Amino acid sequence: MKKQVGRGKRKKLGILSNKLENMPPFAEESRMMMKIQKKLWVSLVLVLFILEGLAPRVYAEIRPTAQTVISKGQPETESQAPLLPVADPEGAAPPEVTEPAHEPTTYTQDDFFTQKTLKGIYSSADLYFFAPSYWDVKYVYAQLQYDVSQLLEGKASSITLSVNGVPIQSYRLEYKNGSPQILYVKIPVSEIRTGFNSLTISAYARLFDEEGCVDDASDANWLRIYDTSHIRSGYEVKDPEQRISYYPYPFMSTYNPTGKGLTIAVSDQAVSGEVAAAMNIMADLSSETKAKNEIEVCLLSDAANKDTTRTILVSAYDNLPAEYKNLVGKAPDSTGNATVTFTDDSQGRPLLIITSMEEDSLIEASNMLMDENRVMQESGQTAVIEKGSGQIAMNAGKQSDMMAGNYTLEDIMGSGLMFVGPFHQDNYVYLPVTGDYVLSEGGKVALKFRYSENLDFTRSLVTVSWGEIPISSKRLSKENASGDELNFEMPGDILGTxxxxIKISFDLEIADLICTPRQSDMPWAYVSKESTLFLPPSNGINLSFDVKGSPFRSQGKFNQVMLIIPDKPSGDELNLLGQVVAMYGSGIKPYGSLLVRKGSEFQKDDGDYNIITVGTFLDNSLIAQINDSLSFHYTPDGTGFESNEQLILSRDYAGQIGIMQLIKSPFSLNRGLLAITGCSSESISRVQEYLRQSKKRDELKKDCVIIAPDSSITAFQFIQGTAANAEPAPMEKLVQNKRSVIFTIVATSAMSLILVAVIIILLRIRMYRKRDE
Known part of the structure; x- marks a missing residue:
């Protein structure tokens, strides 16, 4: 999708990137700048000596330089504009209003539309639905609830449905007394493929009045599809046969969308590598949950007390009880490789055991399970994950991050965009961005397109919108019909959003359009696949629950995250940490940076991370350490919270509440810290239950939230300004832009070196001329 970088350059860039990312603020940057400047001055001295010998030769051998010719590639040719699959309305079938007959199945899945309104003579809409590999699909049908314009001419209007680009049926469209209508469409199972499928609804809607055709009133010929419309799939499930390639099934499945009954357990020692891998898996599987996340995270000894039907156990091999070692069979080798074993526990329930002789290798195994391309290769019961195998993907991710936001239409869609038919036409380019994406400054769009020459060019134009916000437009012209362009920078008011x-719209107006448009007069427009979008993501941080990704995610991966846990975490604390990770990890990609430290292990020198910590003042030493930095401080004895300028707390209330506090990290600039704190296990458990519900998580606002004993919340704003509008301090700017600063210094020094060299050459040439004269 993105341009490849040469192996040598890739290696150098990777080394430089690693150095920059692992350095603590200020000191290392200063040392690096001094080293670079020193090398540049040494290079300057060498160049001066070389120039001293080269100047006579340069004077004698100056020749005109060849001109560089830049050729423009010609846009691809379009043999013929493809047309929407519409049927002859008079030959189309009447709408089917009864549910298709089918055999009952154990499971069904409904995928609902969002409400859509199709306008114009030709229009279409798509619905995507997913069929996992473990489905044995028995039937599929669509139920559409819709209504149409009262001006619609039924004898000249139809609707056609296609699955994965294959037309399956066409029906007449008619107005029915303003009442919503129902249409059932049976979808052949043979057309359903594993993975994503598309249902395309193409409408051909004509308007007539008493005097004849009035199709040019394009807003009047509409088809509204209600959000009660859906696709229903009936299916049975396949036996996973203990094959890892089926993962995450049966641990997560479409028939259990909350994850109820799934327990992710770590050994009772809860060493850092175990907890890190377990949280990585929790974040990944939480992407499968819907309205509520009922996955449990706990110590292995507590798993028996859970309502468990499926278990994922993460443990260093030395910490595994004997019964689990027997299930693993052969112990992992001493090279640090990890193993993943799919088996059944003593009660015949699915069990996945992730283990290694080295706890640091457990995170590699969790990354493998998050990588669909690697999982599908593991058709057996046991997989061996070699130590360091994920490093290739991590390095590739760093390279791709440097090119993030630079796409062509071919990268995103595999082709250009076609617009067919008169009047207003919309097409959406769905961006390959993650949930944490925010637009940075410097974004640009360069569209290349062409269109038919039979348009009314006084009324035809192209418009580009950011989501639904118009950002640029251009009127079409006959002289540019065979090759037009629209180039613009993203407006300032959408930066930080x-x-x-991106929606691309064409208004293709035809002069004197009559009742039955001839096919040869059909207007069309085509946006070339070479069109480019440069949409760089913001690297700033925004410490607010309104922006769920920042600062703990970047480019869809965990962004230098360190989880600080109590030295002896309780089950409630692990569960709470799991729900926080799930909140920030929905849709997460593998190979991010996620570490775990116990409170007593944490050192200030390790503080250049975005930190998440949970617990109480008494059992988590880090919380006691940062108490003065919190928005609501603990009392000296740790049994309650103190009042502040925004809220006066009563004594009893202060000991019962749980608080989620986002603050600037006291250990490093341009880093954030989230502390989820309480004074008792009850308050910790209450926060955990609150965060299980996605609707509740969406209610979190500002940078500090109190969760009361009745589970109501109160939000406060303590940090003034946001990443989008606050002006950082000078030193923060230096850290935020450390790469840019270093590269600017290098570039400036190099330019200075070249300038000095040119001046010396010119002086030496002048000297030799005078000598010759």
Whole structure:
């Protein structure tokens, strides 16, 4: 999808990137700058000596330089504009209003539409639905609830449905007294493929009045599809046969969307590597949950007390009880490789055991399970994950991050965009961005397109929108019909905002359009696949629950995250940490940076991370250490919270509440810290239960939230300004832009070196001329 970097350059860039990312603030940058400057001055001296010998030769051998010719590639040719699959309305079938007959199945899945309104003579909409590999699909049908314009001419209007680009049926469209209508469409199982499928609804809607055709009133010929419309799939499930390639099934499945009954357990020693891998898995599987996340995270000894039907156990091999070692069979080798074993526990329930002789290798195994391309290769019961195998993917990710936001339409869609038919036409380009994406400054769009020459060019134009916000437009012209362009920079008012799509719209107006448009007069427009979008993501941080990703995610991966846990974490604390990780990890990609430290192990020198910590003042030493930095401080004895300028707390209330506090990290600039704190296990458990519900998580606002004993919340704003509008301090700017600063110094020094060299050459040439004269 992105341009490849040569192996040598890739290696150098990777080394430089690693150095920059692992350095603590200020000191290392200063040392690096001094080293670079020193090397540049040494290089300057060498160049001066070389120039001293080269100047006579340069004077004698100056020749005109060849001109560089830059050729423009010609846009691809379009043999013929493809047309929407519409049927002859008079030959289309009447709408089917009864549910298709089918055999009952154990499981069903409904995928609902969002409400859509199709306008114009030709229009279409898509619904995507997913069929996992473990489904044995028995039937599929669509139920559409819709209504149409009262001006619609039923004898000249139809609707066609296609699955994965294959037309399956066409029906007449008619107005029915303003009442919503129902249409059932049976979808052949043979057309359903594993993975994503598309249902395309193509409408051909004509308008007539008493005097004849009025199709040019394009807003009047509409088809509204209600959000009660859906696709229903009936299926049975396949036996996973203890094959890892089926993962995450049966541990997560479409028929259990909350994850109820799944327990992710670590050994009772809860060493850092075990907890890190377990939290990585929790974040990944939480992407499968819907309205509520009922996955449990606990110590292995507590798993028996859970309502467990499926277990994922993460443990260093030395910490595994004997019964689990027997299930693993052969112990992992001493090279640090990890193993993943799919088996059944003593009660015949699915069990996945992740183990290694080295706890640091457990995170590699969790990354493998998050990587669909690697999981599908593991058709057996046991997989061996070699130590360091994920490093290739991590390095590749760092390289791709440097090119993030630079796409062509071919990268995103595999082709260009076609617009067919008169009047207003919309097409959406769904951006390959993650949930934490925010637009940075410097974004640009360069569209290349062409269109038919039979348009009314006084009324035809192209418009580009960021989501649904118009950002640029251009009127079409006959002289540019065979090759036009629209180039613009993203407007300042949308910087710091996010959108999942860019909408490209054409208004293709035809003069004197009559009742039955001839096919040869059909207007069309085509946006070339070479069109480019440069949409760089913001690297700033925003410490607010309104922006769920920042600062703990970047480019869809964990962004230098360190989880600080109590030395002896309780089950409630592990569960709470799991729910916080799930909140920030929904849709997470593998190979991010996620570490775990116990409170007593944490050193200030390790503080250049975005930190998440849970617990109480008494059992988590880090919380006691940062108490003065919290928005709500603990009392000296740790049994309650103190009042502050925004809220006066009563004594009893202060000991019962749980608080989620986002603050600037006291250990490093341009880093954030989230502390989820309470004074008792009851308050910790209450926060955990609150975070299980996605609707509740969406209610979190500002940078500090109190969760009361009745589970109501109160939000406070203590940090003034946000990443989008606050002006960082000078030293923060230096850290935020450390790469840019270093590269700017290198570039400036190099330019200075070249300038000095040119001046010396010119002086030496002048000297030799005078000598010759």
């Amino acid at each position: 996010a959108a999942s799509s």
